[in-house]
Amino acid sequence: xxxxxxxxxxxxxxxxxxxxxxxxxxxxxxxxxxxxxxxxxxxxxxxxxxxxxxxxxxxxxxxxxxxxxxxxxxxxxxxxxxxxxxxxxxxxxxxxxxxxxxxxxxxxxxxxxxxxxxxxxxxxxxxxxxxxxxxxxxxxxxxxxxxxxxxxxxxxxxxxxxxxxxxxxxxxxxxxxxxxxxxxxxxxxxxxxxxxxxxxxxxxxxxxxxxxxxxxxxxxxxxxxxxxxxxxxxxxxxxxxxxxxxxxxxxxxxxxxxxxxxxxxxxxxxxx
Numbered sequence: 001x002x003x004x005x006x007x008x009x010x011x012x013x014x015x016x017x018x019x020x021x022x023x024x025x026x027x028x029x030x031x032x033x034x035x036x037x038x039x040x041x042x043x044x045x046x047x048x049x050x051x052x053x054x055x056x057x058x059x060x061x062x063x064x065x066x067x068x069x070x071x072x073x074x075x076x077x078x079x080x081x082x083x084x085x086x087x088x089x090x091x092x093x094x095x096x097x098x099x100x101x102x103x104x105x106x107x108x109x110x111x112x113x114x115x116x117x118x119x120x121x122x123x124x125x126x127x128x129x130x131x132x133x134x135x136x137x138x139x140x141x142x143x144x145x146x147x148x149x150x151x152x153x154x155x156x157x158x159x160x161x162x163x164x165x166x167x168x169x170x171x172x173x174x175x176x177x178x179x180x181x182x183x184x185x186x187x188x189x190x191x192x193x194x195x196x197x198x199x200x201x202x203x204x205x206x207x208x209x210x211x212x213x214x215x216x217x218x219x220x221x222x223x224x225x226x227x228x229x230x231x232x233x234x235x236x237x238x239x240x241x242x243x244x245x246x247x248x249x250x251x252x253x254x255x256x257x258x259x260x261x262x263x264x265x266x267x268x269x270x271x272x
Contacts, residue, residue, distance in 0.1 A: 001152050002028040003090040004117070006075045008038045008109025011056065011067040015095030018137035019127065020060055022145045023092065027152060030088070031058070031065040032079040034072060039098075041071045043112035053078060072113035080120055090148055091117025094127035095140045099165050101130075101221040102183040105235070111163055118161035118236070123151050126161075130225050131168035139171040139259055140164070143230060146258035150251060160244050165221055166230040175228040177256050179248045182233055183220035230259070 003023050007016045011033040023029050035054070052069040059065075066083065068075045072093065080088050093113040100108040110126045117124035125147060127140050143164060150156045167174060194201040216223035224231035234244035248255075 001089045002030060002084070002087050003092055003148060004076065004079050004084060004088045005029055005031050005092045006033045006072055006079070006113045007094055007096060008034065008041060008072045008113065009097055010034055010037045011065075013037075013097070015097060015129070015135065015137050015140075017059055018141045019092060019095050019144055020063060022141035023148060024060065024063070026145055026149050027090070029060075029063050030079070030084055031063055032068060032075045032083065033066075034075060035067045035069050038071050038109045040107050041073070041109040041112060042107045043073050043115050044071045044109075045073045045077065046070045051078060053083070072109040073116045076113050076116035080117065080122065088117075088122055090151060091122050091124040092127070092144055092148070093125070094144070094164075095135075095137050096126075096128035097135060098128060098132050099130040099225065100126060100128045100163060101165055101225070101231070102185040105163055105182065111235070114161060114163075115236075118159075121158070123156070123158045123160045124162070125164060127164040127166075129166050129168050134168070136168055136170050139169065139174050139230070140166045142171060142259045143177075143255065146255045147232075149258075150255075155251065156247055157244060161235045162244070162248075163221075163233045163235055164230065165225060167225055167228055169228065171260050173228070174230055174259065177230045177232060177252050177259070178219070178224035178227070179245050179252065180221045180224050180231045180233045181219055182235075183216055183222040185216075185222060 005020050054067045056065050056067050093110045096110040105111045114124040114126035192203045221231040234241035
């Protein structure tokens with residue numbers, strides 16, 4: 001089994017390296033990520049224009065790695081349909097700097113990249129940490145690897161798109177995992193007029209309010225983060241999402257144990 005790993009923070013982002021390093025323990029991994037940061041690109045695709053793809057020296061041994069002058073969605077489509085045609089069994093997008101929760105998922109390059117895998121019949125995970133500085137990637141990398149192992153072993157359905165968010169805490173401080181729904185808030189709706197622009201120009205920015213200041217309905221992604229827990233949300237297909245919630249809910253104790261346990265997962269490494 002082989003995973004394709006991408007992101008929207010760029011090929012040099014530390015979250016990318018962290019999840020690749022952990023995933024290598026349970027399956028083969030290939031990397032194809034944007035050359036530069038592409039946050040906020042959603043599921044944008046470069047149509048009809050050349051997309052430059054460069055093979056680069058991998059930071060981790062044995063991981064075929066490409067940098068793309070395009071969007072996160074471009075990366076996944078090129079990877080699945082051309083570079084690794086017929087060889088990808090899982091798409092992982094992240095680990096993202098900053099949360100992707102509520103309505104923000106619809107503009108998220110992290111979620112947009114995972115969506116491209118899901119639309120092509122490949123189980124896909126988008127993973128983010130609810131912080132922008134001094135990030136601790138360990139818990140997120142463990143959680144993704146635990147889910148990947150369960151997909152590999154057939155314990156989770158293949159028709160699955162999961163959006164995962166974690167508090168910026170070490171594994172031993174995360175208080176649990178919640179199978180959640182999307183909240184109705186957005187962090188990306190603060191508008192400022194640009195005073196340096198001669199014409200009428202505006203900037204859309206993230207809100208300055210901390211996530212803990214938002215009202216969060218019980219069972220939503222923001223609510224889970226406010227409780228110091230990881231959030232897993234099954235997206236888009238309502239019938240599959242409902243089934244996925246049932247599967248995931250039954251597996252929460254096992255996944256949480258994997259996240260908190262520093263011992264290696266009991267899973268054979270495959271070259272893919």
